[in-house]
Amino acid sequence: MLKSVIDAIGHTPLIKLRRASDLTGCTILGKAEFMNPGGSVKDRAALAIVEDAVARGTLRPGGTIVEGTAGNTGIGLALVANALGYRTVIVIPETQSQEKKDMLRMSGAELVEVPAKPYSDPGNYVHVSQRLAERLAATDPNGAIWANQFDNVANRGGHERTTGPEIWDQTEGKVDAFICAVGTGGTLAGTGLALKARNPAITIGIADPMGSALFSYYDAGTLTSAGSSITEGIGQGRVTANLVGAPVDFACQVDDREALDVVFDLAEHEGLLLGGSSGVNVAGAMRLARHLGPGHTVTTILCDSGARYASKLFNRAFLEGKGLPVPPWLDRADRVDA
Ligand code: PMP
Numbered sequence: 001m002l003k004s005v006i007d008a009i010g011h012t013p014l015i016k017l018r019r020a021s022d023l024t025g026c027t028i029l030g031k032a033e034f035m036n037p038g039g040s041v042k043d044r045a046a047l048a049i050v051e052d053a054v055a056r057g058t059l060r061p062g063g064t065i066v067e068g069t070a071g072n073t074g075i076g077l078a079l080v081a082n083a084l085g086y087r088t089v090i091v092i093p094e095t096q097s098q099e100k101k102d103m104l105r106m107s108g109a110e111l112v113e114v115p116a117k118p119y120s121d122p123g124n125y126v127h128v129s130q131r132l133a134e135r136l137a138a139t140d141p142n143g144a145i146w147a148n149q150f151d152n153v154a155n156r157g158g159h160e161r162t163t164g165p166e167i168w169d170q171t172e173g174k175v176d177a178f179i180c181a182v183g184t185g186g187t188l189a190g191t192g193l194a195l196k197a198r199n200p201a202i203t204i205g206i207a208d209p210m211g212s213a214l215f216s217y218y219d220a221g222t223l224t225s226a227g228s229s230i231t232e233g234i235g236q237g238r239v240t241a242n243l244v245g246a247p248v249d250f251a252c253q254v255d256d257r258e259a260l261d262v263v264f265d266l267a268e269h270e271g272l273l274l275g276g277s278s279g280v281n282v283a284g285a286m287r288l289a290r291h292l293g294p295g296h297t298v299t300t301i302l303c304d305s306g307a308r309y310a311s312k313l314f315n316r317a318f319l320e321g322k323g324l325p326v327p328p329w330l331d332r333a334d335r336v337d338a
Contacts (some may be wrong), residue, residue, distance in 0.1 A: 005083050009036055010162045014170040014299070019269055020262070020286050025294030029286050030302040031167060037095035038076040039103075040304035041163075042149075042233075045186050046076030048158025049147045050084065059145045064089055064136050065148035068129030070183065070233040071100030072304055078107035078148060089136070089144075091129040093117075096232055099308045119237055126150065134161045151241035155186035156193070163187065164194020167299050173198065176296040179205035179250070179288045180303075181234040182214055183282045185243030187301060190208050196247045202285075203292065207284020207300075209259070209277075213237045218251035230312060230322060231276035233303070250291060254283045256324060262286075263313060264308065264327045266293065273306035276313055 002008055013032045019124040033041035050129040053059035064087040064258050065077050074090035081088045092101060093116040101226060104111050112132070117123045133146030167175060178195055182188050192204035208215035210227035212235035217223050236243075259279030266272040266282065278301070285300040292298070312318050319326045 004325045005037050006047060006080060009038075009047050011166065012036060014167065015256070015268065015272070015302070017266065017272075017282060017285075019265060020282055020289075023284050024289035025299075026292070027297040028282070028289060029171070029297065030272075030278070030282060030285075031163065031299065032302050034278075034302055034305040036076075038072070038079040039308065040072035041187055041301055042072035042078065043076040043079065044158045044162055045149055045155040045184070046073055046080050046147075048161075049149065049152055049154045050077070050086070052152075052154035052157070052210055053145050053147075058143075059086065060143050061085060063087070063140040064142065064144035065131055066133035066136060066144055067091070067149060068125040068127075069149065071096050071104065071308075072233055073149050074104050074109055075100065075107060078104060078109040082108060087142075089132065091125045093125050095305065096140050097309050098311055099237045100232075103308070104244050143193070149186065149242075150184045153241055155184055156190035156242045157195055159187050159190025161190075163301075164191040164198075167191065168195060168198050171297060171299065174297055175199075175202060175299055177203040177205060177250075177285075177292060177298040178300065179207055179229075179281065179284045179298065180301045181207045181209060181254075181277050181284070182212075182236050182243065183233045183277075184271050185240050185246060188248070189244075189246035191301075192247045193245075202289065203249045203331035204247050205252065205284060205288045206248050207252055207254050207280050207287070209235045209280050210253065210255050211235055214243075215251050215253045218248050227255070229259075229276075230324070231259060232309070233275075234277045234280060240290060247336055250285045250288055252284055254280045254287075256322070258283045260313065260319075260324055264325070267306060268329060272302065275304045275306055275309050276303055277303045
């Protein structure tokens with residue numbers, strides 16, 4: 001028996017991805033983070049940030065947690081806040097999926113939608129959330145904190161204490177590599193540091209979507225980007241505090257078509273209905289597996305569920321509008337006569 005839903009965060013299964021493994025001659029394993037109570041890998045960061053703020057005394061009983069998020073961190077924060085008695089205010093770019101916004105409202109988070117703006121613009125959701133937190137901290141008698149997931153290293157600390165050690169234990173130390181995409185960098189840096197501490201020979205890789213500047217940063221030392229991606233929650237134009245010192249040995253770029261191929265394949269043949277960032281991660285794991293050669297064990301993250309993107313990744317009109325492939329079974333669904 002668990003004392004509360006908080007204790008259900010983490011300890012997720014590590015699942016063998018059969019087709020990715022067969023195609024590469026490696027063992028590719030995905031950590032099923034979509035099975036966290038809030039439905040994503042970000043439950044871990046949310047819990048770690050809240051626990052850190054409580055321990056520091058900055059988050060007081062009845063206080064408010066303010067954050068700018070693509071959605072999943074907000075869902076995790078709302079869950080943790082509800083369980084522990086805090087209020088949640090979330091600033092989200094309008095472009096994020098309706099499903100995530102609905103989920104936030106359902107969870108009781110107060111939502112502020114802002115136009116999508118680059119980080120350099122003061123209207124960017126991260127800066128709006130910081131200003132809102134400062135205002136509430138000054139005016140709300142119970143106080144308020146800014147979770148600041150990008151530059152608050154409590155985020156990566158959570159992964160260093162949980163995600164990394166879990167992967168090590170679940171593979172009994174027989175793990176050659178770990179790779180994932182970056183939003184804040186908490187997952188990559190925290191998990192990477194924990195695995196390197198146990199065995200420095202483990203290869204740590206980053207799988208970067210188009211439009212993100214981190215592939216060029218790790219490949220050539222410059223922050224440049226081109227193109228764009230329909231994936232959500234990943235891609236980054238700067239080296240966040242969470243990413244500083246991340247032990248990255250391998251970098252690759254994955255475009256939407258390659259990521260979607262993997263997402264559709266995992267849904268159709270392995271019963272794993274996942275979001276776009278999981279597609280980038282598994283595609284990246286396959287590239288890293290090919291780079292290392294047959295016989296290696298490569299681990300990655302299955303970040304969240306495809307259900308969170310029904311209106312996008314599994315929507316014919318959306319996909320066709322972007323010139324992207326449509327899963328063939330979408331048409332089969334309504335065709336069977338009883
Ligand atoms: N995938 C999804 C769906 C996410 O929401 C996030 C978090 N923004 C990530 C991956 C990346 O995780 P991290 O912030 O730890 O880099």
